[in-house]
Amino acid sequence: MAHDRLHERLNAYLAKKGLRHTSQRKVIADAFFGGPNHISIEELLARVRKEDARVGYATVYRTLKLFTECGLAAERNFGSGPSRYELSDESTDHHHDHLICLECGGITEFHDPAVEKAQEAIARRYGFRVRSHKHEMYGVCQACQQADEAPRARPRRS
Amino acid sequence: MAHDRLHERLNAYLAKKGLRHTSQRKVIADAFFGGPNHISIEELLARVRKEDARVGYATVYRTLKLFTECGLAAERNFGSGPSRYELSDESTDHHHDHLICLECGGITEFHDPAVEKAQEAIARRYGFRVRSHKHEMYGVCQACQQADEAPRARPRRS
């Protein structure tokens, strides 16, 4: 399983900090590692409760905070609504940014070395030491554009 | 006055939509156009109340929403805390993004054509129609880096 590496990493962190392996943490980790990326606390809780109906919101909240601390997860805020969590760049060995569709809410990940390079140049110009960055484009995805053009699927003027 | 153009634009929008010119809208517009960029509702309210102490929070909130609708203002969320408002790219004829210092909270604006170009290329690659974007780098500004090295005189903001 590809999740083994993530579980190991979590276990190592728990051990290092003297924290406990609880059944809730295990269930939440399974649900998070196996679930869709950019999941909200609420959505994750629903997945978790299929395994153990007694888990509370606060536990999921605190556990994702823990995952964030140990570098497994990253918190994202796309426009309004609740925060969403994804596997961190560090845990996927793959940095990415986001395209967010304003019509369907879909999130596409992208990576572009040219942007990264340009970013470094800007930081250098301002003597700024970058710790993290956020690069999000909001607009309409290809699928929604096509749906908008098809006269049957949707009225032209909304 | 450089603000005349902004006031005109607001008036045109009010006229077009059949909305009313009220004293509150005038005072809030003055305070917003003349105040610092990246201002919060709370801070703007304080400025407004110097002119008219009876203005309420909700009015400032609703008025900034109006400014955002008519393209004069843009809402920004930098990390935690309340939303901040700035003059929109459209109203300044000058697109910019942000460097946010995690130590002093200072916000620096920057513009880089290389990033914009790279962005367009990505959008094209995904067939995505971009409506707006957000490009923020979080880190440590030059002043804070120097203050950290010589911890005698650190300029603390916020």
Place this chain on the structure above:
DNA sequence: GTGCCTGCAAAACGTTTGCACTGGC
């Protein structure tokens, strides 16, 4: 006079925490 606008207060919303009980070690 009409109905948009305002100010207040309260609701809504998402996040965070205090507390008593539970359970891992």
Place this chain on the structure above:
DNA sequence: GCCAGTGCAAACGTTTTGCAGGCAC
């Protein structure tokens, strides 16, 4: 047994809205 972890509910900070009265037109 100790103390971190949990579940509940309530607190929190911010945003949004319902409503009665006020004011631009």
